[in-house]
Amino acid sequence: xxxxxxxxxxxxxxxxxxxxxxxxxxxxxxxxxxxxxxxxxxxxxxxxxxxxxxxxxxxxxxxxxxxxxxxxxxxxxxxxxxxxxxxxxxxxxxxxxxxxxxxxxxxxxxxxxxxxxxxxxxxxxxxxxxxxxxxxxxxxxxxxxxxxxxxxxxxxxxxxxxxxxxxxxxxxxxxxxxxxx
Amino acid sequence: xxxxxxxxxxxxxxxxxxxxxxxxxxxxxxxxxxxxxxxxxxxxxxxxxxxxxxxxxxxxxxxxxxxxxxxxxxxxxxxxxxxxxxxxxxxxxxxxxxxxxxxxxxxxxxxxxxxxxxxxxxxxxxxxxxxxxxxxxxxxxxxxxxxxxxxxxxxxxxxxxxxxxxxxxxxxxxxxxxxxxxxxxxxxxxxxxxxxxxxxxxxxxxxxxxxxxxxxxxxxxxxxxxxxxxxxxxxxxxxxxxxxxxxxxxxxxxxxxxxxxxxxxxxxxxxxxxxxxxxxxxxxxxxxxxxxxxxxxxxxxxxxxxxxxxxxxxxxxxxxxxxxxxxxxxxxxxxxxxxxxxxxxxxxxxxxxxxxxxxxxxxxxxxxxxxxxxxxxxxxxxxxxxxxxxxxxxxxxxxxxxxxxxxxxxxxxxxxxxxxxxxxxxxxxxxxxxxxxxxxxxxxxxxxxxxxxxxxxxxxxxxxxxxxxxxxxxxxxxxxxxxxxxxxxxxxxxxxxxxxxxxxxxxxxxxxxxxxxxxxxxxxxxxxxxxxxxxxxxxxxxxxxxxxxxxxxxxxxxxxxxxxxxxxxxxxxxxxxxxxxxxxxx
Numbered sequence: 001x002x003x004x005x006x007x008x009x010x011x012x013x014x015x016x017x018x019x020x021x022x023x024x025x026x027x028x029x030x031x032x033x034x035x036x037x038x039x040x041x042x043x044x045x046x047x048x049x050x051x052x053x054x055x056x057x058x059x060x061x062x063x064x065x066x067x068x069x070x071x072x073x074x075x076x077x078x079x080x081x082x083x084x085x086x087x088x089x090x091x092x093x094x095x096x097x098x099x100x101x102x103x104x105x106x107x108x109x110x111x112x113x114x115x116x117x118x119x120x121x122x123x124x125x126x127x128x129x130x131x132x133x134x135x136x137x138x139x140x141x142x143x144x145x146x147x148x149x150x151x152x153x154x155x156x157x158x159x160x161x162x163x164x165x166x167x168x169x170x171x172x173x174x175x176x177x178x179x180x181x
Numbered sequence: 182x183x184x185x186x187x188x189x190x191x192x193x194x195x196x197x198x199x200x201x202x203x204x205x206x207x208x209x210x211x212x213x214x215x216x217x218x219x220x221x222x223x224x225x226x227x228x229x230x231x232x233x234x235x236x237x238x239x240x241x242x243x244x245x246x247x248x249x250x251x252x253x254x255x256x257x258x259x260x261x262x263x264x265x266x267x268x269x270x271x272x273x274x275x276x277x278x279x280x281x282x283x284x285x286x287x288x289x290x291x292x293x294x295x296x297x298x299x300x301x302x303x304x305x306x307x308x309x310x311x312x313x314x315x316x317x318x319x320x321x322x323x324x325x326x327x328x329x330x331x332x333x334x335x336x337x338x339x340x341x342x343x344x345x346x347x348x349x350x351x352x353x354x355x356x357x358x359x360x361x362x363x364x365x366x367x368x369x370x371x372x373x374x375x376x377x378x379x380x381x382x383x384x385x386x387x388x389x390x391x392x393x394x395x396x397x398x399x400x401x402x403x404x405x406x407x408x409x410x411x412x413x414x415x416x417x418x419x420x421x422x423x424x425x426x427x428x429x430x431x432x433x434x435x436x437x438x439x440x441x442x443x444x445x446x447x448x449x450x451x452x453x454x455x456x457x458x459x460x461x462x463x464x465x466x467x468x469x470x471x472x473x474x475x476x477x478x479x480x481x482x483x484x485x486x487x488x489x490x491x492x493x494x495x496x497x498x499x500x501x502x503x504x505x506x507x508x509x510x511x512x513x514x515x516x517x518x519x520x521x522x523x524x525x526x527x528x529x530x531x532x533x534x535x536x537x538x539x540x541x542x543x544x545x546x547x548x549x550x551x552x553x554x555x556x557x558x559x560x561x562x563x564x565x566x567x568x569x570x571x572x573x574x575x576x577x578x579x580x581x582x583x584x585x586x587x588x589x590x591x592x593x594x595x596x597x598x599x600x601x602x603x604x605x606x607x608x609x610x611x612x613x614x615x616x617x618x619x620x621x622x623x624x625x626x627x628x629x630x631x632x633x634x635x636x637x638x639x640x641x642x643x644x645x646x647x648x649x650x651x652x653x654x655x656x657x658x659x660x661x662x663x664x665x666x667x668x669x670x671x672x673x674x675x676x677x678x679x680x681x682x683x684x685x686x687x688x689x690x691x692x693x694x695x696x697x698x699x700x701x702x703x704x705x706x707x708x709x710x711x712x713x714x715x716x717x718x719x720x721x722x723x724x725x726x727x728x729x730x731x732x733x734x735x736x737x738x739x740x741x742x743x744x745x746x747x748x749x750x751x752x753x754x755x756x757x758x759x760x761x762x763x764x765x766x767x
Contacts, residue, residue, distance in 0.1 A: 012407065015407040015408065015411050016406070016407040018407075018411055018414075019406075019407045019410045019411035019414050022411070022414040022415055022417075022418050023410070023413075023414040023417070025418060026223065026414060026417040026418045026421050027223075027226070029421060029425075030227045030230050030231055030266055030270075030421070031230055033231070033234075033259050033262050033263050033266060034230045034231050034233065034234035034263060035234070036258045036259040036263075037234045037235075037237075037238065037253065037257050037258055037259050037260050037263045038234045038237055039258065040238075040257040040258040040260070043258065079552070081249070081252050081256075082245075082248045082249065082251060082252040082256070082547070082552070082553050083248070083552065083553055083554070083555055084551060084552030084553065084554075085555065
């Protein structure tokens with residue numbers, strides 16, 4: 001190979017590398033910015049992830065002292081991206097009054113795949129209409145064939161005077177552990 | 182690894198395609214003048230990438246379009262940068278289109294056998310302009326809303342099918358949800374789809390006929406890769422750098438106040454690249470707009486479409502170049518005229534200022550703890566005394582009253598000042614002016630009213646000539662009734678002394694009531710003076726016995742006569758009192 005050819009070869013390689021590098025920079029910058037905005041949800045914390053907060057669900061009188069589950073909506077302030085909605089339903093809970101001043105609360109969302117669990121009065125059990133997970137009145141899995149990986153998610157309850165307050169949180173579905181969503 | 186590429190090549194034939202793409206022969210070697218097509222392809226790709234990311238966060242409806250863009254701009258990671266790049270790349274595209282067209286015409290690349298490709302290019306140009314037009318509306322801010330209203334009304338004057346075309350584009354007879362969904366479908370679906378298809382055809386035809394090399398050839402032939410690719414890449418990077426410079430300089434793209442069909446917007450102007458058309462239309466009197474908006478632009482486009490035929494003759498090529506130069510010069514002149522005409526207009530300057538004020542204000546309100554309601558951000562401005570007060574004052578009060586010498590919005594008033602200037606009404610400073618002999622008879626207080634010669638003015642002129650500590654206390658006591666946010670609370674002892682002096686020292690109670698009933702009172706009741714309730718009642722009916730009664734001087738009963746609704750009265754009173762949401766400064 002003559003020296004001249006070598007020079008052209010080296011120059012050619014330099015040009016190729018430079019063309020690739022500059023082209024890549026020009027293409028990558030807008031792509032990174034687009035990706036950053038697209039991945040914005042990753043940095044947002046859910047209300048549940050912040051530990052949840054106590055929400056007034058109902059008065060004690062509204063829950064019969066019969067140890068059976070009764071469904072209540074959870075009404076709280078909700079932020080949906082740019083909108084703020086004061087006092088809107090954000091979920092559902094089952095309340096069960098087991099004694100005069102004792103109430104149990106379960107999140108109505110199925111820990112399997114997030115369906116809304118029904119209470120079936122004739123069988124006195126909870127049943128998810130999606131994949132037939134069955135739960136006993138205390139929230140534990142009652143049918144071993146249930147696909148749910150854990151029992152219903154119980155929620156802390158406080159009786160404040162004659163009002164029932166529940167620390168409302170959603171939990172990740174599909175896993176054995178109860179981890180805030 | 183080699184095996185894998187062999188396998189892939191066997192199935193796809195990618196090596197041949199890549200080779201053909203990269204080793205296209207360029208007669209005379211690479212040149213900077215050939216970069217424009219590549220920069221346009223680059224900007225198209227940038228727009229698709231940034232557009233998709235924007236799409237993932239945009240919500241096209243009249244209550245959510247502005248709001249979602251506000252959220253992108255102010256709350257999402259790099260959202261302002263993303264929107265800024267999309268906005269300024271769109272502008273860059275319009276410039277690059279003209280440069281590309283000029284290069285094609287000057288180099289004669291439009292002549293046979295490249296006619297079809299030239300036409301593809303022209304259609305692409307129109308489609309990109311369509312993207313600019315449709316994209317301008319999507320933020321649903323005042324600017325985009327009014328500019329698009331004008332554009333679609335122009336579409337409506339198209340002979341025969343105009344009104345139907347307008348209805349189809351607008352999605353009905355009125356502007357709303359369906360205008361946005363349709364514009365969005367055009368902007369993000371139909372137009373880009375057509376553009377990508379045409380670009381593929383454009384590049385295919387370009388490759389089929391090869392590059393039209395600029396004569397004389399300066400260097401030996403070379404392949405597209407790497408020499409021309411390097412030049413193209415540098416040009417693309419330069420375009421990106423220019424775009425980023427503009428984004429950083431202007432802190433992203435502008436977002437005006439949300440669209441409000443009930444609010445006038447005299448600063449409505451199209452984006453700069455459509456200003457020449459906007460200016461052009463001014464020269465066509467009523468009934469002849471179609472000539473300026475449809476026929477003449479149509480004729481010009483027709484001539485450009487026929488250029489490949491004219492270009493067959495040497496003289497024809499010169500005609501084409503002359504035509505395009507004249508066109509550019511004409512468009513530049515019209516653009517300059519449009520800008521120059523607006524530059525000195527006080528109305529436009531005030532309208533632009535007002536828009537900027539509203540844009541800042543709505544941001545402040547949207548970031549307040551109550552946030553944006555489901556009815557949309559426009560409600561925030563409609564219920565905001567700081568925004569509505571000046572407008573209501575200008576419309577209803579400024580023909581007699583002034584606010585700091587102007588009409589409330591900052592515009593001067595040509596009518597004479599025939600009632601008091603209400604800036605700082607009921608504040609201690611304002612009352613001090615009222616109770617000063619030379620001031621009470623000035624036009625800022627009673628000078629323009631019949632009260633100039635009334636008992637109050639005479640009283641002030643005779644009795645309040647010397648400064649008095651008691652008078653200061655009386656002023657503090659009356660002003661305290663208003664409970665103005667801007668006024669520090671005065672101490673209770675001072676008010677007590679002032680209230681006593683009101684009666685005993687100055688005998689004000691002879692005419693005015695002040696926390697005591699007096700059937701014979703002949704002047705306005707000062708109990709609650711300047712408070713929200715007092716102001717609303719006063720503006721509602723100054724002829725009421727509690728205020729001026731029969732002595733009322735020309736002031737209409739805005740509430741009683743239903744000139745203003747209760748909400749507007751409240752907004753006006755709040756604004757006069759300086760009561761509005763203010764963000765706490767950190």
